Amino acid sequence: MNTRSRYDVAIIGAGMSGLAAGIRLAHFGKKVCIFERHNAVGGLNSFYSIAGRKFDVGLHAMTNFVRPGVKGTPLGKLLRQLRIDRDEFALCEQKQSRIAFGPRGECSLRFTNDFAVFESEVVAAFPAQADGFRRLVTAVRTFDDVSLDAAPMSAREAVRRHVSDPLLEDMLFCPLMYYGSATERDMEFGQFAIMFKALFLEGFARPFEGVRVVLRVLLAKYRAAGGERRMKCGVKKISAHAGRASAILLDSGDEITADHVISSIGAPETDRLVATSASEPTTAPPTLSFVETISILDRQPAELGWGSDTIVFFNDSSRFDYVRPTEQVDPRSGVICIPNNFDYGAGRVLPEGIFRVTCLANHDRWATLPEADYQADKSRWFAEVQRSARRFLPALASDDALAAATLTTDMFTPRTIAKFTGHLGGAIYGATTKHRQGRTSLDNLYLCGTDQGFLGIVGAMLSGISMANYHILQKG
Amino acid sequence: MTKDECKQVVLDIIADIAPDEDLSNVKPEVRLRDQMQLDSMDFLDIVMELRKRHGIEVPEKDYQQLASLDSCAEYLTPKFDALTGKS
Numbered sequence: 001m002n003t004r005s006r007y008d009v010a011i012i013g014a015g016m017s018g019l020a021a022g023i024r025l026a027h028f029g030k031k032v033c034i035f036e037r038h039n040a041v042g043g044l045n046s047f048y049s050i051a052g053r054k055f056d057v058g059l060h061a062m063t064n065f066v067r068p069g070v071k072g073t074p075l076g077k078l079l080r081q082l083r084i085d086r087d088e089f090a091l092c093e094q095k096q097s098r099i100a101f102g103p104r105g106e107c108s109l110r111f112t113n114d115f116a117v118f119e120s121e122v123v124a125a126f127p128a129q130a131d132g133f134r135r136l137v138t139a140v141r142t143f144d145d146v147s148l149d150a151a152p153m154s155a156r157e158a159v160r161r162h163v164s165d166p167l168l169e170d171m172l173f174c175p176l177m178y179y180g181s182a183t184e185r186d187m188e189f190g191q192f193a194i195m196f197k198a199l200f201l202e203g204f205a206r207p208f209e210g211v212r213v214v215l216r217v218l219l220a221k222y223r224a225a226g227g228e229r230r231m232k233c234g235v236k237k238i239s240a241h242a243g244r245a246s247a248i249l250l251d252s253g254d255e256i257t258a259d260h261v262i263s264s265i266g267a268p269e270t271d272r273l274v275a276t277s278a279s280e281p282t283t284a285p286p287t288l289s290f291v292e293t294i295s296i297l298d299r300q301p302a303e304l305g306w307g308s309d310t311i312v313f314f315n316d317s318s319r320f321d322y323v324r325p326t327e328q329v330d331p332r333s334g335v336i337c338i339p340n341n342f343d344y345g346a347g348r349v350l351p352e353g354i355f356r357v358t359c360l361a362n363h364d365r366w367a368t369l370p371e372a373d374y375q376a377d378k379s380r381w382f383a384e385v386q387r388s389a390r391r392f393l394p395a396l397a398s399d400d401a402l403a404a405a406t407l408t409t410d411m412f413t414p415r416t417i418a419k420f421t422g423h424l425g426g427a428i429y430g431a432t433t434k435h436r437q438g439r440t441s442l443d444n445l446y447l448c449g450t451d452q453g454f455l456g457i458v459g460a461m462l463s464g465i466s467m468a469n470y471h472i473l474q475k476g
Numbered sequence: 477m478t479k480d481e482c483k484q485v486v487l488d489i490i491a492d493i494a495p496d497e498d499l500s501n502v503k504p505e506v507r508l509r510d511q512m513q514l515d516s517m518d519f520l521d522i523v524m525e526l527r528k529r530h531g532i533e534v535p536e537k538d539y540q541q542l543a544s545l546d547s548c549a550e551y552l553t554p555k556f557d558a559l560t561g562k563s
Binding site: 027028029068069071072076077079080081083085086465469473474 | 492493494495496513515517518520521524527528536
């Protein structure tokens with residue numbers, strides 16, 4: 001039982017970033033405690049069980065995958081900083097992914113963990129854009145994306161300097177936005193470059209058992225380093241005195257003091273904990289949220305003819321609109337994930353088929369529905385989202401083949417996300433404004449995680465590492 | 477502590493923080509950064525592991541003294557000796 005009331009560092013939230021920060025600090029002898037309101041670790045990348053069956057949330061694929069021996073990339077930095085052997089994650093590579101645009105996915109670009117495949121697909125589909133695309137890739141490769149104080153720049157403008165075909169432009173933006181953009185329509189170029197590298201120049205992989213493998217490794221490291229955590233133990237308030245966080249008040253009513261406080265719960269969410277009558281929240285609330293449908297199948301997706309694609313990013317319209325929908329869901333574009341289609345090794349297959357589809361959603365249209373309406377709308381949109389996504393996969397033998405193979409389904413909405421993660425507006429990628437240096441209105445209170453601005457689960461862990469290093473460990 | 481022992485201390489630390497590097501042929505006179513992929517995060521870790529394992533403090537202004545194994549030995553050996561009471 002962890003009952004001290006004083007720590008060197010208190011961390012709010014046991015997601016990927018909070019755990020990574022905790023490992024660093026505990027490893028170097030700091031007395032650390034992580035406070036988590038939920039009963040499970042992982043935050044936005046977690047898992048849950050229904051009737052003995054485990055469902056992953058968040059993670060479709062771990063981005064930033066590079067093979068052993070490739071150095072100087074985010075995955076390598078992460079493994080070194082957390083003293084993790086890459087075999088512990090046991091990552092299995094994707095087969096192939098696609099970006100499919102047009103009402104039936106007529107224009108399709110394949111990509112794998114070998115960038116040459118994507119480059120040749122782009123050149124074949126857009127021969128007039130070949131030189132421009134290569135110039136863009138060079139600009140991305142040479143961009144210093146780890147700088148904590150680079151001036152922001154529009155990625156749309158930067159890309160248009162090299163790529164003049166709006167279809168190719170949208171096809172490049174679609175996966176990068178879906179896998180990490182908190183802003184509508186455009187991205188900051190630094191974020192674009194990070195995501196371009198993470199998805200196209202590096203790649204996708206997944207542990208056989210999914211995200212829980214990553215969490216298990218992080219927890220074991222944290223525990224071995226002497227870190228403490230308190231679950232079902234949320235933080236209600238951060239007290240401020242003379243510009244510093246002087247104490248944190250837990251849901252239980254207990255008070256904790258710490259020299260440093262790291263919050264992974266989001267910038268506006270953190271503001272709310274500090275809020276006094278004198279301080280206005282400094283960050284706009286997030287606008288983008290998502291729904292996801294999950295179907296568990298009684299057979300491998302390959303038996304339905306869906307054995308090739310790991311991830312498919314789709315859009316049926318003339319332009320790609322990455323904006324908050326006015327309706328509850330925008331099924332025109334989205335992401336299909338078939339976790340069975342990673343290469344787990346000869347004869348090694350997931351025990352059941354899994355078919356997931358993610359689409360943009362409007363939190364406010366879901367938030368206040370009475371329960372009966374909420375359930376009815378969920379069923380209606382479940383069918384609509386799957387119908388939309390199936391247009392971008394090989395046709396099934398019969399119209400009801402998917403339904404016939406389905407054992408069970410689940411679906412999360414913005415309301416689910418807000419409920420289980422505490423993120424305002426059901427946000428996945430946080431607020432639109434990022435705080436690269438992790439600073440807040442209080443001197444010894446820092447942000448890590450989505451609102452610090454490194455993306456994806458590798459980014460989340462690097463965020464925790466960077467903030468622990470920058471604000472605490474480097475200062476001795 | 478001899479200078480060779482001191483170099484081994486540094487190599488042991490690098491082996492732990494960068495297990496993907498081949499340390500069998502590190503040239504003591506060549507900058508570590510030029511022989512393997514070590515970034516500023518890794519150098520911070522060398523400094524922090526020296527403190528954690530051996531109680532040696534390296535202030536930020538002296539980080540450049542850790543550039544090569546030879547310079548590490550020059551700089552760190554007196555610090556180790558001071559800790560064990562030798563001059």
